[in-house]
Amino acid sequence: EAQVTQNPRYLITVTGKKLTVTCSQNMNHEYMSWYRQDPGLGLRQIYYSMNVEVTDKGDVPEGYKVSRKEKRNFPLILESPSPNQTSLYFCASSLFASGGGLNTQYFGPGTRLTVL
């Protein structure tokens, strides 16, 4: 089954304790992206990757790191989490559209993170 998986689905942690949220897709997609979703602010992009070893900042990259060593994986790293990073996080992937831009986005189920 074609899918994007994220782990963990739920995480409660404390300020300053490094954590990694994993994202994996089995569709051979070049493009992968991380978003956070907050009430009243909608979905905001954190980082995205056009291909292996190619990553770039989105709208809200502060406090986050990413890496793309393999095509299928795109982990999100919070080196020193703070309470303002409490949010619902989504990973997404897609192919590039033949006419330019991004094709249909496939989203993971989300990771609900609480930082105390």
Place this chain on the structure above:
Amino acid sequence: KQEVTQIPAALSVPEGENLVLNCSFTDSAIYNLQWFRQDPGKGLTSLLLIQSSQREQTSGRLNASLDKSSGRSTLYIAASQPGDSATYLCAVCGGSRLTFGEGTQLTVNP
């Protein structure tokens, strides 16, 4: 910077009604526009993708239109059902990124 607005923020209708959700964007230089559905606590599911060269796209009871010059898209849902209750989001693709609206929360009452 691209801005995407969805009106209304919430909508409640009786079952069987036809309805229209609106999406507007400020920069018409887009490659495509995508509509998604999000159920509470779940991820987003793609509904329709309209290329910038297209005027509309249909899937079952859903029809999405795009007027790039005026920066508007609509999602038409025919014969609404309680199972259509969800939040609907539109997103515009300006190249290597998507910009999302905040969504319209739809409730279809039996």
